[in-house]
Amino acid sequence: xxxxxPIADHGMIGDLQTVALVSSDGVIDWFCAPRFDSPSLFxxxxxxxxxxxxxxxxxxxxxxxxxxxxPDTAVLVTRFLTADGVGEVVDLMPVDDPExxxxxxxxxxxxxxxxxxxRFTVQCAPRFDYGRAAHTLSVADAGDYALFRGPGVDVHxxxxxxxxxxxxxxxxGVVALAAGESAAVVLTVCAADGPPPEELTRxxxxxxxxxxxxxxxxxxxxxxxxxxWRQTVNRSAVTLKLLTYAPTGAPVAAATAGLPEQIGGERNxxxxxxxxxDASLSVRALIDLGFTEEANAFRHWLAxxxxxxxxxxxxxxxxxxxxxxDPRLGEEVLDHLEGYRKSFPVRIGNGAADQLQLDIYxxxxxxxxxxxGVSEAAGYQGWLAVCRVLDWLAGAWDRPDEGIWETRxxxxxxxxxxxxxxxxxxxxxxxxxxxxxxxxLNRWTAARDEIFLQVMERGWSERRQxxxxxxxxxxxxxxxxxxxxxxxxxxxxxRWLSTLDAMERELVSDSLVYRYDPSASxxxxxxxxxxxxxxxxxxxxxxxxxxxVDEARYAFEKMLTYANHVGLFAEEIGPTGEQxxxxxxxxxxxxxxxxxxxxxxxxxxxxxxxx
Numbered sequence: 036x037x038x039x040x041p042i043a044d045h046g047m048i049g050d051l052q053t054v055a056l057v058s059s060d061g062v063i064d065w066f067c068a069p070r071f072d073s074p075s076l077f078x079x080x081x082x083x084x085x086x087x088x089x090x091x092x093x094x095x096x097x098x099x100x101x102x103x104x105x106p107d108t109a110v111l112v113t114r115f116l117t118a119d120g121v122g123e124v125v126d127l128m129p130v131d132d133p134e135x136x137x138x139x140x141x142x143x144x145x146x147x148x149x150x151x152x153x154r155f156t157v158q159c160a161p162r163f164d165y166g167r168a169a170h171t172l173s174v175a176d177a178g179d180y181a182l183f184r185g186p187g188v189d190v191h192x193x194x195x196x197x198x199x200x201x202x203x204x205x206x207x208g209v210v211a212l213a214a215g216e217s218a219a220v221v222l223t224v225c226a227a228d229g230p231p232p233e234e235l236t237r238x239x240x241x242x243x244x245x246x247x248x249x250x251x252x253x254x255x256x257x258x259x260x261x262x263x264w265r266q267t268v269n270r271s272a273v274t275l276k277l278l279t280y281a282p283t284g285a286p287v288a289a290a291t292a293g294l295p296e297q298i299g300g301e302r303n304x305x306x307x308x309x310x311x312x313d314a315s316l317s318v319r320a321l322i323d324l325g326f327t328e329e330a331n332a333f334r335h336w337l338a339x340x341x342x343x344x345x346x347x348x349x350x351x352x353x354x355x356x357x358x359x360x361d362p363r364l365g366e367e368v369l370d371h372l373e374g375y376r377k378s379f380p381v382r383i384g385n386g387a388a389d390q391l392q393l394d395i396y397x398x399x400x401x402x403x404x405x406x407x408g409v410s411e412a413a414g415y416q417g418w419l420a421v422c423r424v425l426d427w428l429a430g431a432w433d434r435p436d437e438g439i440w441e442t443r444x445x446x447x448x449x450x451x452x453x454x455x456x457x458x459x460x461x462x463x464x465x466x467x468x469x470x471x472x473x474x475x476l477n478r479w480t481a482a483r484d485e486i487f488l489q490v491m492e493r494g495w496s497e498r499r500q501x502x503x504x505x506x507x508x509x510x511x512x513x514x515x516x517x518x519x520x521x522x523x524x525x526x527x528x529x530r531w532l533s534t535l536d537a538m539e540r541e542l543v544s545d546s547l548v549y550r551y552d553p554s555a556s557x558x559x560x561x562x563x564x565x566x567x568x569x570x571x572x573x574x575x576x577x578x579x580x581x582x583x584v585d586e587a588r589y590a591f592e593k594m595l596t597y598a599n600h601v602g603l604f605a606e607e608i609g610p611t612g613e614q615x616x617x618x619x620x621x622x623x624x625x626x627x628x629x630x631x632x633x634x635x636x637x638x639x640x641x642x643x644x645x646x
Contacts, residue, residue, distance in 0.1 A: 153212060171184045174200045351427055
């Protein structure tokens with residue numbers, strides 16, 4: 036078993052309240068419970084020795100391994116092939132009443148042999164609270180049950196094959212199976228002294244498996260996508276669903292914390308929270324796909340943040356929250372963990388939550404405007420809250436901030452922040468006029484127009500013939516690829532086409548897009564980073580809408596080749612094609628869906644078909 040498999044060498048399972056990552060070695064090396072942002076039980080991905088893991092794999096050196104999802108589900112199969120037999124480990128998390136908040140999570144792992152015979156090694160080594168807390172272990176004499184007890188948390192391990200203690204803290208064993216035979220293991224996490232799990236039998240395991248497959252097939256039937264990349268879009272849709280906390284409708288940015296943007300570097304952040312920006316921009320993709328329930332659930336979560344009023348900083352919003360809306364995300368360093376391949380520090384919490392990022396008001400307004408009626412989107416009290424925010428923004432938009440990329444190098448007059456402030460007023464004005472709602476339209480219109488002129492004058496570089504990152508630089512920034520997508524400029528406006536050409540020369544490498552050049556625009560952090568995957572998909576959309584459809588299709592399909600073996604993307608692609616950063620990233624999969632739908636529409640037009 037490798038100490039640190041590649042970040043991309045994982046599949047993901049989940050139950051819509053948390054997820055687990057499973058490497059192709061058969062190791063669950065990342066699992067937090069009962070929520071995405073709870074302390075970890077398995078975190079070998081961040082420290083092989085101290086993090087804890089749960090391994091089930093063929094007890095055969097040199098076995099060939101493949102990993103795949105059962106089509107259109109979140110049921111993961113890790114297959115081991117040897118000369119003597121073919122065996123599989125099927126991993127899933129049953130989806131039981133996902134909208135109800137509970138502290139009980141289950142992981143089902145089924146071993147089965149489809150040809151010949153195979154021995155499986157089982158090793159379960161939880162480490163509570165990111166490996167900081169001790170636990171006790173008791174194992175039943177029959178070997179079919181074990182109980183790990185940590186601070187406030189019980190972990191029950193049930194097995195249809197006998198296992199035993201492996202030292203004082205862990206459980207292990209070898210399970211020998213012949214063709215047609217199977218064995219199941221269930222890990223149940225619950226609050227201390229909670230009721231024990233139901234008895235595990237082969238029949239109950241098969242029923243949980245079948246119901247989980249049925250859930251995912253039933254959910255995906257709501258998708259309206261019938262385009263050219265259906266399998267890819269379906270996988271991204273399932274990924275977005277897995278990364279959404281069903282009780283509140285809030286999606287997290289990614290499943291993990293601390294995975295590096297550069298191996299050995301310090302750009303290692305905790306992404307297990309809900310960013311206003313990421314989640315708001317996902318609404319359009321969800322609605323276009325037909326998943327209106329998910330879009331509405333996030334709308335309610337967002338409305339609650341709007342209604343909550345000022346944050347501790349005095350701003351109406353902060354850029355991110357926990358999935359239940361809690362704004363407290365204090366950042367700390369886990370000094371006892373070495374980090375993925377010694378990429379230190381390992382951080383939990385996120386200090387950027389206190390940053391000023393004025394673009395989030397535009398993304399929130401963009402999300403609200405996606406709904407069919409303002410009363411549906413906000414209601415009367417919600418509309419008054421929207422007005423309060425925009426009235427506040429009218430006097431607050433013209434300030435330096437930290438910008439979309441959460442730089443830690445000081446506040447600047449970022450062009451993207453101005454762009455999205457323009458979007459906030461533009462969408463607010465549209466809603467007020469379309470639905471005859473009361474609003475200070477004169478003030479909003481004046482602010483919108485002032486922002487537009489300011490961006491055109493100060494965000495534009497005559498020398499570069501391009502829109503730039505902020506007003507005191509001539510550095511380019513891929514966040515501005517959203518300019519035509521939100522309607523600030525036409526996708527074929529001469530200034531925009533010139534900007535697109537400049538980005539292609541400076542930020543694009545073999546169709547992959549860097550978000551900006553840190554060496555030319557210091558961001559307060561050491562080291563470099565890879566190309567930013569969501570920016571590549573935004574580039575595809577910009578090319579397609581600029582009429583460069585063939586180039587857009589080439590870039591899109593080339594980008595798809597960088598997905599991992601089960602269709603998942605991390606945040607970035609490194610210099611040698613490896614995936615970097617937290618994994619998988621929801622924003623990336625959202626932008627993939629949007630790019631696919633945009634490209635389908637433009638290709639249909641080019642081919643003379645109705646989109």
